[in-house]
Amino acid sequence: MTSFDKLIKYFERFPGIGARQAKRFAFHILTLEEPDVVELAELIRTINTSVATCPSCYRFHSIYNDVLHCQICRNESRDRSKLTIVERDTDIDAIERSGTYNGLYFVLGGMVPLLDSHDIKKLRGGTLKHLVAERAEQDLAEIILGFSINPDGENTGRYIEMLLKDTTTKHAITITHLGRGLSTGSELEYADSETIKNAFINRS
Numbered sequence: 001m002t003s004f005d006k007l008i009k010y011f012e013r014f015p016g017i018g019a020r021q022a023k024r025f026a027f028h029i030l031t032l033e034e035p036d037v038v039e040l041a042e043l044i045r046t047i048n049t050s051v052a053t054c055p056s057c058y059r060f061h062s063i064y065n066d067v068l069h070c071q072i073c074r075n076e077s078r079d080r081s082k083l084t085i086v087e088r089d090t091d092i093d094a095i096e097r098s099g100t101y102n103g104l105y106f107v108l109g110g111m112v113p114l115l116d117s118h119d120i121k122k123l124r125g126g127t128l129k130h131l132v133a134e135r136a137e138q139d140l141a142e143i144i145l146g147f148s149i150n151p152d153g154e155n156t157g158r159y160i161e162m163l164l165k166d167t168t169t170k171h172a173i174t175i176t177h178l179g180r181g182l183s184t185g186s187e188l189e190y191a192d193s194e195t196i197k198n199a200f201i202n203r204s
Contacts (some may be wrong), residue, residue: 027084056131058107058124059089072105074098077180079103081141085128087111087153090190091146097158098196103144106131112156125163136171143168143175144203148188176203 001008004026011022029037049117052063054070055089061070082103086092092105109138121134132140145160147153161168161175168175178199188196 010163041094048058057105058109058127059092059105074099076086077102080135081139082141082144083132083135083142084146086188087148087156094188094191095192095196098193098200100197100200101144108156108160111152112159113149114124114155120159122179125159127161129163129167132173133167136173140171140173142202143173145175145177146188147178149178179203 007026007029008019008022011017011025012019013023017025026147029040032040047052050063051060052068053059054061054068054073056069056073059070059072067074078144082101083106084103085106085108086095087108087110089107091109094102095105104126107124108128110122112120112123116170132143143159143164147156157177164173164175167173179201190198
């Protein structure tokens with residue numbers, strides 16, 4: 001296999017990228033000037049040392065002056081009585097663009113597929129349970145399940161409700177779901193800002 005073929009195969013591993021798009025990426029790199037290729041290679045090489053995982057919400061963030069927590073978790077003006085649980089980092093970006101929500105987040109790290117729960121061990125369920133128990137003793141009042149409106153998202157929501165049931169019942173913490181501003185089958189990452197805004201306003 002040639003280097004070009006290997007590059008295409010790497011691009012095919014990216015989420016949502018098929019063989020045709022992978023080839024387009026590879027051919028595009030061939031059209032770049034040498035300095036741009038070098039810069040791209042350097043960015044990829046150093047990504048693991050320039051980006052870290054926030055120890056509070058588990059989203060990726062750029063390392064700045066050795067600060068451990070991300071900008072959202074460090075922001076004292078955020079409403080710490082609310083915690084939105086999402087599948088991945090890009091969901092947080094989509095919510096933040098809507099300008100509707102001012103609470104904190106937790107990145108679960110995946111979904112619980114309706115027909116196959118084998119990957120459930122890869123999720124941060126234990127970490128979330130510990131975090132909620134800790135926050136429940138402070139100021140946590142509402143947990144928002146910010147998952148995509150599809151069967152896997154709804155199954156993940158049920159899993160979270162069962163996982164946290166003891167703590168939420170004991171401390172009278174409300175669990176809400178995003179409203180149907182999001183149509184059935186929608187992925188949160190690709191929803192427009194107005195749709196996400198309505199989903200938060202109409203959560204129940």
